[in-house]
Structure formats: structure tokens, C-alpha cells
Amino acid sequence: MALLELERISAQYPGAADPVLADINLSLGPQQLLVALGPSGSGKTSLLNLIAGFVAPSAGRITLDGVPVQGPSAERGVVFQDDALLPWQDVLANVAFGLELAGVAREPRERKAREMLALVDLADFAARRVWQLSGGQKQRVGLARALAADPRVLLMDEPFGALDAFTREQMQELLLQVWQRTAKPVFLITHDIEEAVFLATDLVLLAPNPGQIVERLQLDFGQRYAAGESARAIKSDPRFIETREHVLARVFSQRSAAPRQGYA
Amino acid sequence: MSSLDLPVVATPATSPPTPTRPRRSLSTRGISSLTLLGLLLVWWAVTAAEWVEPLFLPSPEAVLGKAWLLLTQGYMDATLWQHLGASLGRIGLALGAAVLTAIPVGIAIGYNRIARGILDPLIEFYRPIPPLAYLPLIVIWCGIGELSKVLLIYLAIFAPIAIATATGVRTVDPARVRAAQSLGASRWQLIRHVILPSALPDILTGVRIGLGVGWSTLVAAELIAATSGLGFMVQSAAQFLVTDVVVLGILVIALIAFALEMSLRALQRKLVPWHGQSH
Numbered sequence: 001m002a003l004l005e006l007e008r009i010s011a012q013y014p015g016a017a018d019p020v021l022a023d024i025n026l027s028l029g030p031q032q033l034l035v036a037l038g039p040s041g042s043g044k045t046s047l048l049n050l051i052a053g054f055v056a057p058s059a060g061r062i063t064l065d066g067v068p069v070q071g072p073s074a075e076r077g078v079v080f081q082d083d084a085l086l087p088w089q090d091v092l093a094n095v096a097f098g099l100e101l102a103g104v105a106r107e108p109r110e111r112k113a114r115e116m117l118a119l120v121d122l123a124d125f126a127a128r129r130v131w132q133l134s135g136g137q138k139q140r141v142g143l144a145r146a147l148a149a150d151p152r153v154l155l156m157d158e159p160f161g162a163l164d165a166f167t168r169e170q171m172q173e174l175l176l177q178v179w180q181r182t183a184k185p186v187f188l189i190t191h192d193i194e195e196a197v198f199l200a201t202d203l204v205l206l207a208p209n210p211g212q213i214v215e216r217l218q219l220d221f222g223q224r225y226a227a228g229e230s231a232r233a234i235k236s237d238p239r240f241i242e243t244r245e246h247v248l249a250r251v252f253s254q255r256s257a258a259p260r261q262g263y264a
Numbered sequence: 265m266s267s268l269d270l271p272v273v274a275t276p277a278t279s280p281p282t283p284t285r286p287r288r289s290l291s292t293r294g295i296s297s298l299t300l301l302g303l304l305l306v307w308w309a310v311t312a313a314e315w316v317e318p319l320f321l322p323s324p325e326a327v328l329g330k331a332w333l334l335l336t337q338g339y340m341d342a343t344l345w346q347h348l349g350a351s352l353g354r355i356g357l358a359l360g361a362a363v364l365t366a367i368p369v370g371i372a373i374g375y376n377r378i379a380r381g382i383l384d385p386l387i388e389f390y391r392p393i394p395p396l397a398y399l400p401l402i403v404i405w406c407g408i409g410e411l412s413k414v415l416l417i418y419l420a421i422f423a424p425i426a427i428a429t430a431t432g433v434r435t436v437d438p439a440r441v442r443a444a445q446s447l448g449a450s451r452w453q454l455i456r457h458v459i460l461p462s463a464l465p466d467i468l469t470g471v472r473i474g475l476g477v478g479w480s481t482l483v484a485a486e487l488i489a490a491t492s493g494l495g496f497m498v499q500s501a502a503q504f505l506v507t508d509v510v511v512l513g514i515l516v517i518a519l520i521a522f523a524l525e526m527s528l529r530a531l532q533r534k535l536v537p538w539h540g541q542s543h
Contacts, residue, residue, distance in 0.1 A: 054442055074448030084439035087538035088461045098447035101457070131538050142443075149447050 002027035003185055004051065004153050009060035011046050011211075019058065020046045021211040026204065028153060028185050033176075033222055035200035036189045039251060043211025044189040048157050051187060052078050064152060074098060077151030081158040083138035085130045091117070091141055092126040098149030109148075116144035119178055136167035140174065147182060156188040160195065172198060173231050180226045193251070197221060197244050198235060205250055215250055219243065322508040327515070330508040339509055340500055342492055348516065350492040354410070355475070355482050358417035362474060366422045367467060370429020371455065374463070380430075391423040395481040399488065408489050413482070420481040421474035428470025432463025465532070465539040472528045479521050494520075 006026040012019040020043040028034050038044045049055045051062060053072040062069040064076065072078075077098075085094050092113050093100075099109035117123050120140040130138065139159055146154055159175075160168040172195055179186055190196050196203055198221050205215040221234050221243075234240055290298075304324065310316055311323035318326065334344040342350075372379035373387075390398075395416050406412040436459050444458045486495025494517050501509035532539070 052442070052446055054445070072442065072445035074446070076446060078443065078446040080439045080443060082437075082439050084437065084443035086440065086458065086461065088464075088536070097444070097457070101444070101447055101449050101453050129538070145443075145447070155446075 002029050003065060004028040004187070005061075005063045005066075006051070007061045007063075009047075009050060009057045009062065011043070011050055011055065012058045019210040021050075021057075024060070024211070024213060026213070028187055030183070030185055032201050033179055033186045033188065033199055034202045034204070035196045036187070036204050036206055037191065037193065037196040037200075037247065037251075038189075038206030038211070039191060039208065041208040041211075042206035043208065044191075044206050045157065046211065047206070048078075048155055048187070048189050051153075052076055052155050074102065074149045075152045077146035077149055077154050079139070079142045079146050079154065079156045079159045081161050083130075083135075083142045085138060085141055085145070087130045089130070090126070091122065091128045091130060091133070094130060094141055095144045095148050097145060102149070113144070113148050116148045117141075119147065119181065120144045120174065134167075135163050136171055139163065139171060143175070143178065147178070147184070151184070154184045154186045156186060158190055159188065161190065161192070168192075168195070169231065173225065175199065176222050176225050179222075193244055193247050194235065197240065197247060198225075198231070203247070205247060207251075215247075217243070217247070319505060319507055322511060326508050327512050331512050334509070334512065339497060339506075340492075342497075344497075344512075344516070347492055347494050347497045348520070350490075351482060351486065351494045352520070354414050354493070355417055355478055358414050358421055358478060358482075359471075359475065361414075361418050362421040362425055362478075363471065366425035366470075366474075367429050369422075370426040370467070370470075371433050371459065371463070373426065373430040374433025375455065375459065383426075384430075387423050387426055390419070391427070395420045395477075396484055396488070399485060403489060413485050413490065416485050417478045417482050421478040424474040424477060425467065425470040428466045428473065429463055432466025432470075433459055435466070436462040465536045468528065468532045468535065472525065472532075475524050475528065476521065479517075479524065483517055 004027065006024055009021060009024040009026075010019050011021040024047065026034070026047075036044045036047055046055070050057050051069065053069050053076065069076070086097065089097070092110060095116055096104075096109040096113035099112060104112075114123070114126060117126055120143055122137060122140050122144065125133070125137065125141075130141070133141065142159070156175075160171045163171060175186075175188075176199065188199060197219060200217070200219050201222060203215075203217040203219055204213045205217075206212065207214045221237075221240055224234055225231055307321070308324050311318070311321060311326075322330075331344065337343070338346065369379075369383060373383050374380070398419075399412075399416055402412045402416055406415060440458055440462060441454060444454055449457065482493075483495040483498075486493040487499045490496040494513055498510050498513035498517075501507075501513065
């Protein structure tokens with residue numbers, strides 16, 4: 001049974017002639033790691049902002065547990081591309097921030113925050129200042145912060161896009177571990193094809209003008225990693241490479257088919 | 265370094281071998297200190313050689329002696345401390361009132377479209393007017409007492425703080441705001457936990473600018489209408505050509521302004537250590 005449901009969603013910026021998203025149908029179930037992959041301009045960030053409640057759709061319905069989504073809420077945790085942490089707080093307070101807002105007392109909220117920091121391998125960093133962390137560490141704090149508020153679904157907005165290639169690989173593996181351990185449904189957007197194929201249980205490919213879903217794939221590479229296979233072995237598996245090339249070809253065929261002015 | 269390889273016979277046993285640098289370059293602060301020292305020296309030399317009459321430029325010793333006299337006996341029925349206290353009391357009161365009112369107003373302007381529509385033109389209208397231009401009106405309305413001076417300085421400090429706060433609020437990282445919203449922050453929690461701390465570096469810059477403007481306004485206001493304060497001291501001394509008091513007053517005014525600026529910078533480093541860090 002789907003937890004998060006998007007029915008015939010369209011979105012349009014005020015004043016813009018063309019919609020950014022047209023007629024999107026999506027659902028996210030309990031065991032899923034849904035990845036939306038697409039080139040820039042395909043509306044994937046808009047899609048995430050709609051689900052998070054930062055913007056409202058111009059048509060269609062988004063429901064979580066059958067309840068229409070209205071505005072942002074702690075039910076839908078978000079991890080941002082830029083960490084969006086609070087630099088005047090230490091790492092622990094940042095992770096506990098959602099619980100502080102919910103009025104949880106200091107002792108239990110800090111216990112929970114430490115638990116989440118341990119989950120993202122940052123147990124020793126509780127007292128650090130945010131600006132003393134590396135990019136990858138900040139993203140892990142962002143992930144721990146979103147998880148500490150115990151959301152129903154986790155939304156990730158190109159979370160590893162600003163990281164270097166080595167850190168990105170580590171973070172992908174960490175995400176799979178966390179996803180498996182917390183059993184949170186995840187909706188992640190990215191423009192990194194390999195990342196999408198590796199992480200997704202369900203992959204949707206978005207094409208621009210207007211943003212629409214052009215392909216849906218069910219994949220199991222993430223589960224294979226969770227089952228104990230090494231990330232390198234999976235990524236060099238011929239089936240992985242084949243899938244990646246297939247998706248890549250789909251992206252490019254969409255690009256050449258679409259009108260030229262779309263790629264500014 | 266070759267000197268370290270030599271046997272230590274040549275150096276006395278008590279002093280450790282120091283690494284010899286060919287020439288020590290002066291720090292910027294060192295250069296600034298030398299400039300000040302040079303200026304003092306020129307002042308002393310000019311007066312010691314009696315090239316300028318003491319009436320126009322008293323010697324440093326005379327000013328220093330006068331300072332002692334002012335501290336112990338006073339000038340115009342009040343010691344230097346009392347004049348200083350009067351001035352600092354006025355600016356302190358005005359600053360306190362300005363901080364308490366300008367920050368909420370700045371947040372309102374930055375956060376709320378209607379508040380911006382109402383308040384922005386008012387502040388932008390009066391801000392460019394030199395405070396001394398509307399001092400006469402304030403004196404007509406509020407008399408010549410303490411209230412009119414405090415009000416004048418308050419108005420001078422208010423605008424920079426309100427504008428800086430509004431700027432700070434408007435330039436808060438939208439991702440930070442969204443992050444807090446998706447963690448369940450209410451409107452007030454958003455202001456209290458995200459917007460106000462994010463704007464704090466700008467607010468402190470506004471306070472710094474405000475204090476600078478306020479201090480110069482204060483002294484100018486005291487030159488015109490007051491019976492105590494540093495500005496009054498300088499002004500009344502000038503009327504009787506007591507040049508050493510005038511020079512001393514100017515120096516004290518400059519020193520206070522410098523001290524205010526430095527302490528606010530220190531406060532800024534202490535309160536917003538993340539400012540300017542990459543994040």
C-alpha cells in the first residue's frame with residue numbers, strides 16, 4: 001500500500017507560460033527508495049518542493065496516508081543539497097532541532113540526537129561546530145537531523161550533488177545502510193545516473209518541457225548492497241552497467257527529441 | 265640555518281640560540297602605532313620649539329596636565345568624569361531604546377510585506393536627513409532637556425539598526441528557513457530560532473554603524489544645547505579660548521568612539537563566530 005501518493009500533479013511558476021511539471025503520477029510505499037532522475041530543467045526539484053509542501057501544485061493531489069499535503073510539516077523530513085544547518089548551534093543541537101521545535105525536553109531529545117549521530121557514524125562529533133565539518137560530514141548531520149524528527153518519509157534534494165566523487169560513494173553506501181536500518185521510505189532526486197541506478201528500488205526518469213515521467217524502472221542493486229555485496233562489485237556488474245547505459249541513452253534520446261530552446 | 269650549526273662557544277650560555285632572520289618585517293599594527301607616535305612627536309616638537317602659540321595649539325604636557333586638573337577639580341561645575349558620564353548616559357539610553365525597538369521593526373520590515381509597505385518609506389524618508397537639521401523641531405516639541413537629546417540620538421541610531429536588521433532578515437538562507445519548516449517550525453519558532461540568529465551579524469553591523477552616527481550626533485547636539493557632556497565642555501571652553509580643554513575634549517571624544525567601535529567588534533567576534541566562515 002502506498003504511503004505517499006501523487007495524482008495527476010501539474011505545477012507552474014506564477015507568470016510562466018509553460019508548466020514545469022505536467023500530469024505526474026507517483027507513489028511511494030513503505031519499503032521503497034524512489035529516485036527521480038533527470039537533467040536540469042526536468043522539474044525534479046519542483047517535484048520535491050511540491051511533496052515537501054514548500055510550493056503548491058497548480059493541479060492534482062498529493063496525499064500522505066490519505067491526508068492531503070498542505071504546507072511543510074515534520075511528517076516529511078528533507079535533506080538539502082546545501083546542508084542548511086544552523087551555524088550558531090553545535091552538531092548535537094542541530095540534530096535535536098526538530099525535537100526542540102516539537103517541545104521535547106532536553107534530556108530525551110539529546111539522547112535521540114546522539115542515537116541518530118551514531119547511525120550516521122558521527123558519534124564523536126556531537127560537540128563540534130557546524131562550520132568545522134567537511135561537506136560530507138555536514139550532509140550526514142543533515143540526514144541525522146531529518147531522521148531525528150522521525151518523519152513518515154524522507155525527501156532528499158540532490159543530497160550528494162555538492163560532494164567530491166569519493167565522499168559521494170561513501171555517502172551512497174551510508175544512505176543505503178541507514179535506509180535499511182530505519183526502514184524509512186525515501187524519495188531522492190539526483191542528476192547522477194550511476195547514483196540513481198545504484199540507490200533506487202524504483203527509478204523514475206524525468207524529461208523536460210514540461211517535466212514528465214518518461215520511464216519507470218524497478219531495480220535491486222541497492223538491495224544487493226544491503227544483502228552484503230560490495231558497492232564496487234555491484235557497480236562493475238555487467239547488468240549494472242547495462243542498466244546505466246540504458247538510462248543514459250534514454251536521457252539523451254529525450255534531449256534530442258525535445259525542442260532546442262529548452263537547454264539554456 | 266648556518267648559525268645554528270656553529271659551536272656554541274661564541275654565544276653566552278644563558279641566552280638560547282635565536283633563529284636569525286635577516287630583517288623583521290613590521291606588522292600593520294606596528295606601522296599604525298608608529299604613525300600615531302610620529303604624530304605625537306611632531307605635536308610635541310612644534311609646541312616645544314614655540315612655532316605655534318599655545319592659544320592655538322597647547323603642548324601635549326599642557327593638555328595632559330589639564331586632563332589631571334579636569335579629572336580632579338572639573339570644568340564648568342563638573343569633572344571630566346561627570347561630562348563623560350552625561351554623554352555616555354545619553355547614548356546608552358538612546359542605544360538601549362533603539363535596540364529594543366529597531367530590531368522588531370527591522371524584522372517586521374524584512375518578514376512582512378505590509379509592515380514593509382508602511383515602515384520602509386518612513387524610515388527611508390527621515391534617514392538621510394542630518395539629525396541636526398531636525399534638532400530644532402525636537403527642541404520645540406520636547407524642550408531643551410535630556411529628552412530632546414536622547415530622542416535625537418535615538419532617531420539617529422534607530423534607522424541604521426532597523427535597515428540592517430531588515431536586510432539581514434531578507435537575506436536569510438531560504439534553505440535554512442525551509443529546513444526549519446520541514447522540521448515543523450511555527451511562524452514564531454522560525455523567527456526565534458532561524459531568522460533572528462541568521463540576521464544577528466547584520467544586526468550587529470547595524471548597531472556599530474548606529475553607534476558611530478549616534479556618537480557624532482550626540483556631541484554635535486551637546487555643542488548646540490546642553491549644560492553638561494563632552495560636547496558642551498568643548499563648546500564652552502572654546503568660547504573662553506581655553507584651547508587645552510578643547511583639544512582634550514576632542515581627544516576624549518575620539519578615544520570613546522574608538523573604544524565603542526573596538527568593543528562592538530569584539531562582541532561581534534564573540535556572538536557570531538560563524539560569520540565569515542564557509543558554510
